[in-house]
Amino acid sequence: MTSFTESAAFLKECHLRAGVRAAFAASAMWLSSAAGAADTFLPGSQSAAQSCLDTSSSSIPVRYDDQDRHFYAESGERFFAGELRFGSGVSSAEDRAPLAFIESGEDLEAVPLGPVNRWGLVPAWIIRTDEHGSSLLQAELLGEGGALFAPQHSSGRCAHILRGLERDARKAEVGLWRENAPQVVFSTKAPKTFNGMSGYYVIARGRVVSLGKTRTTRYLNFGNYWKTDFTATLKVSDQEAFNAALAQSGWDVDALTGRTVELRGTVQEKDGPHIALHHPEQLVVLEPAPLN
Structure with missing residues (x-):
């Protein structure tokens, strides 16, 4: 297992690469202009994007494969949505919860969180971009009760927001938190x-x-x-x-x-x-x- 120190070093290297695409940068600038407003005035996934993504981080265009439920770059590199578990009881490399709300042809990008794992997969933030701006897939899943927050790389305000989205889903008793769902x-x-x-x-x-x-x-x-x-x-x-x-x-x-x-x-x-x-x-x- 990659240590916390090794992950931090990898992230530092990633942050020195080319900046994230202009669409996200524009969205982040808009979110920053709302400084001083409470987080509750921002959609959870956008608030998470603001806190979890550094505009200096590199991003890679990817497509979602609904057969194996991973994200593929043109280079063949494979990604999975990091910082989540789906209640399957196995490693996140094999956590493949359905992502039915991702539309075919939708603009998606992956921001690497750490090195490739033993299954040949790279943990990543997954960014969704539409006419409303950029949002974080992980935040959407947590807010809908579709996953558990499983921190391996996130910290500070980012982790606080993601944990809060999970807590809100639990209070609403949706997804993994619904009545009669398996105990977690x-x-x-x-x-x-x-x-x-x-x-x-x-x-x-x-x-x-x-x-x-x-x-x-x-x-x-x-x-x-x-x-x-x-x-x-x-x-x-x-x-x-x-x-x-x-x-x-x-x-x-x-x-x-x-x-x-x-x-x-x-x-x-x-x-x-x-x-x-x-x-x-x-x-x-x-x-x-x-x-x-």
């Missing part, structure tokens, strides 16, 4: 509910009971019995990045004991259910930081 949110207090979920991407919520640390790994323990209870881990080398993200809400990793958090990631069975945290946006605290 689990309580860490009930580790047995994770039985059979190995390999599935889920959201887990609960209170951190204790923290642990070895030379290379930080442990977030959600119970007293590590052989059976839920656990999350992150690399010690990534803790600084996690602390930087948590600091935006007044937290850091060392202060999480007793706090209620939300995690998202792929479930593994490792002395009880376990999620490995590779990107800071996989972890958020669900309560306000204490006043100093």
